[in-house]
Amino acid sequence: MSVANVLQTAQDQVNQIIEAYKTRTINQVFLVACGGSSALMYPSKYFIDRESTTVKAEVFNSNEFIYRDPSLLGENSLVILCSHKGKTPETTEAAKFAKSKGALTVSLMYVETAPLADESDYIVNYSWAPPGELDPHPEIANYAILYRLTMGLLYVKEGNKKYEKLLSSLPHLDKVMKFIKTNYTAPAKEFAAAYKDEPVIYTMASGSNYGIAYSFAICILMEMQWINSHAIHAGEFFHGPFEILDKKMPFILLMGLDATRPMEERALKFLKEHGEKFLVLDAKEVDWTGVDEEMKGYLAPLALNFILRVYAVELAAARNHPLEHRRYMFKVPY
Template sequence: MVNAAPYMNANAQLEQIFEAFKQRTITRVFYVACGGSSALMYPSKYFLDRESSTITAEIYSSNEFIHRNPQSLSEQSLVILCSHKGKTPETTAAAKFAKSKGALVVSLMYVETAPLADESDFIVNYSWISAGNMEPHPEIMNYAVLYKLAMGLLYVKEGNNKYEKLLSSLDNLGSVFEKVMQQNTGLVDAYAQKYKDEKIIYTMASGANYGMAYSFAICILMEMQRIHSHAIHAGEFFHGPFEILDKDVPFILLMGLDETRPLEERALTFLKQYGEKLIIVDAKNFDLTGIDEEVQGYLAPLVNNFFLRMFALALSKARNHPLETRRYMFKVPY
């Protein structure tokens, strides 16, 4: 039997945060984190950019957030931070810094107690599981919680009704993931065998998908597999990076369902014309039954990311290089 405690805990925490939203004027959201935690914030920023007429959003790397010291950071700011174990020192320092400016500070982590929690006004304990495995509660994984915070904020402040559609859609995300796994396990295994000896693999996307490409490049390929990589924005591809393309250079292209899809489609046309080693992850090819049409563009990156998680696990097995293997991280001073 699946333990429902994390689900109930996260929902209760979110309700407390929404009550706090009602008590404050919020004009700006700062997403602050490092690495993969930061990358997962891109879809939520995209949502706020598209949907809000009164609230703006920015993403900062934790340490730079402090050193740059944005002058717009104030008591009318919401600062959302994320650190898996709540121990990332730069992110904890960023939370303390944000509170010193009077901002409302909300932090995400998958542990109940941590230094980051001590410096935050509110925390949300999300659910987490290793790459490629089925998560029993995808509706409260970190990217889902980030969306709930963003959409909940606009529901409270602007009456945006996509929050209710998001909740029902997230409840069906597990079945969508299950179908992705059933229908694509053979494909990701084949990709893993084909690309296991590559020295470099580029990733590309735009819009709500870009954070997933960035996360896969820096966290999976570079950190966990020591494969050279770079995340390329599809809109920037034709302004320099496309010169690297030939039939021997592997590219992963994520294609979403949001308003920036034409950028990815343009990149796809060029990749097919001049490249041969291509992995195309297109949300149009997945069965999104149960995901409300109005939020499919926002949730497509989560489905694409699940496919990438499957590929990451298959690649690690094909290379005999476990995803947990590190050379420097957590092992030497830095």
């Protein structure tokens, strides 16, 4: 499929789903996935929590979604699922389970056909590029598609104007990502050289950015680099985790542009006072030209995610540990 067709197809798929919203009364959104795909869901939950007066959102691991069997799951529910190749067994079963309860099911995947697609009412094929590489269409990357779906729901249900601002801002993401690639590659190399032998690296963030910290911790550091890690919520940092901090303990602090930034600023102050080996990635330092002011807080996770992918590539190279290397995943029964 050509680049132009990929963009048009994704936009058509999203528009079809938004039309379907008009035929339903949706009061709950369940965001269901595993691993990195689950981490994608946090910004959309944050958006719904902040903006909606009639819709509640929850993020679920795919398997727990089935076992927990939420009492509100039913005909008034929208279940959004994600699996990169559409083959995650737990997510496919979750889609099947949601449909059996009468929910509207929408699944995101990179591929066009997969088991997950067969169990979903609608699918959206998002654009994707390997870590550190520029996505030809960041406006239809997985995070962006999720925002289109959740902001589109509130536009239909509540007349929320953020959807229109999102659509006018997304075309400018290409320039944002190019800015990041140009300006963050050199610092990423320096970070990789300094941190390549660390046995543990913690990540920290809050609000819409927490999922990004979680993804980098479990997917990049633990899964792809075999480095011990944990994503710490900036607000929870002061309720136990800060006791691990000393001059030698590495931290990566993400600073976004949403309403929870004061928590990240408080964490930064403490890191400066009591730590020494920490990296701060601040979305304020990104060139947001063309992006609506009200959208920057919501889109900051997309920028921070790409920055971390640039860092991941350089860290893997410095450690001579390819991001594709695995011990267990897809290799042994589990």
